[in-house]
Amino acid sequence: MQATPRPRLPRRALHGVLLLDKPLGLSSNDALQKVKRLLRAEKAGHTGTLDPLATGLLPLCFGAATKFSQLNLEADKAYVATLRLGQTTATGDREGEVLRERAISFTPEQLQAALQQLRGEIEQVPPMHSALKHEGKALYELARQGKTVERESRRVTIHALELLSQDGETMQLAVRCSKGTYIRTLADDLGELLGCGAHLSALRRTQSGPLHLAQTVTIEQLEAEDDTARLSHLLPPDLLLDDCPLVRLDAENAGKLLAGIRRRTGLAPSARVRAFGPEPKAFLGSARIAGGELIPERLLSPIELQTLLAGPVSLT
Template identity: 85%
Template sequence: MNPQQRVRLPRRALHGVLLLDKPLGLSSNDALQRAKRLLRAEKAGHTGTLDPLATGLLPLCFGAATKFSQLNLEADKAYVATLRLGQTTSTADREGEILREREVNFSDEQLQQALQALRGEIDQIPPMHSALKHQGKALYELARQGVEVERTPRRVCIHALELLSHAGETMQLAVRCSKGTYIRTLAQDLGELLGCGAHLSALRRTQSGPLDLAQAVTLDQLEDMNDEQRLATLLPPDTLLADCPQIRLSAEEAGKLLAGIRRRTSAAPAARVRAFGPEPLAFLGSARVAGGELIPERLLSPVELQTLLAGPASLT
């Protein structure tokens, strides 16, 4: 065998969540495919993209966990944003053409007023360099052709916007916001309120729903691990529902839930709960509690449950 040829190991059914610290310059899909290869996973997906310019938390879902990826897509996010003051660009980030340069000259009071004006519910006009569709075409494709179309403002919520540092033309902010917020647009709008213009020069995602960057691993770290260590980085499939209440069911009740049957419950009403069977039965899936009933929603299959119960030893 040619020593340069790699032995192709078979893919396997993995079920869990990997918190990845995505590197600069790599697309979310490229990062996903590298992690999928390293883990030899059959099925994988991510919970919303991070631009190649951005780094930080990218939750990756494997197997059964992909059923709950939409929950994290809709969750609030937190970022550390670095702004370059005094310059506006065609893309509102550092990759665009510089359109205008202005002097950076504002007081602390003006800065605090500008930050306050952008907190809470605000309307944002989506940038042309975005993946939003217009008549079936992504806006960034039109922008590359020199075409600009009218965009409808979108209501988003900036839960927190705090100054971390400011030195000369560089400013760093901590942002916590609702889904669909464009941090590039936020940077650009702040620059206009300050009268000097600004664009986003770096972005790092630190939180996504209940998940935190502190728990994440890098691709380089994943590369350096052996197979057992890589498997140990996977969090349980219910990780994406970590902020939902938990309900423990008897074996009989679990069987009914998995069959899609509603059952009476004394649990408090909840839009979403995590349902578990009796020990050592694994996570069963998500349900909701309404009108005194436990109503099944997204459930694991018998095969997925068997794999989870068998544990990591069965995957090697």
């Protein structure tokens, strides 16, 4: 006698941000799909990718929060990078073929001088093993075919680069950098400055804009919890605008903003604000203040706002 299949629980409209501690070996999209299934969410996306070899902070957006995911893509990032000194690889990380091995011989003064050269605004040549496109093809696809193409250097900013530890051939660095920085390239450049070569052996993202690793939850934790506990990890969608000024509107002006109508304001100019209605949880979306006007940008729909105010419904 065949067992009766368990009924599939329906997907639901969830609006918020979940900060995931992405595990080693899982792509960002695979991690997103796992969490999406666990939360039974209708719509989800992430704010930029972490390589399978990287771990750490991966903000996942659900429902209305996906409208603001680009903001986190543009944000500065922070990492703990682990380098393997003495080896240069084809990919700049531990997965690549070792191309060259050299002796490790530098003084603390030489290390500090090399780190100083890599701080501030620097030029980086993107690695061939990256997702950048060349004539419609990702560079890593060309690299797998044994091809190398000319890449233009990019200007990035290394806000902070500090030595955390060094034990023989292993070095750990704390990095805070602008978007688009390749930590693999940074490791390779440091290795060349030190004369011994280096590649990235591990990478952990600790911060993205105003979001921190300490706020994260793991997939294992989510799998062990019931539905109500899982939903408790869902943070408000305005979290991605946490470093923007807050503007609270009365019911009349909130309705006009949601209709896309500019409103006169005496507030100081701001490139981006997070707008709220009269209720504490009534997040309306993002706007900017210019020329004495509050100008709507990305807004929640009335249905999204209503769902957000009602709160997520548990399916357990």
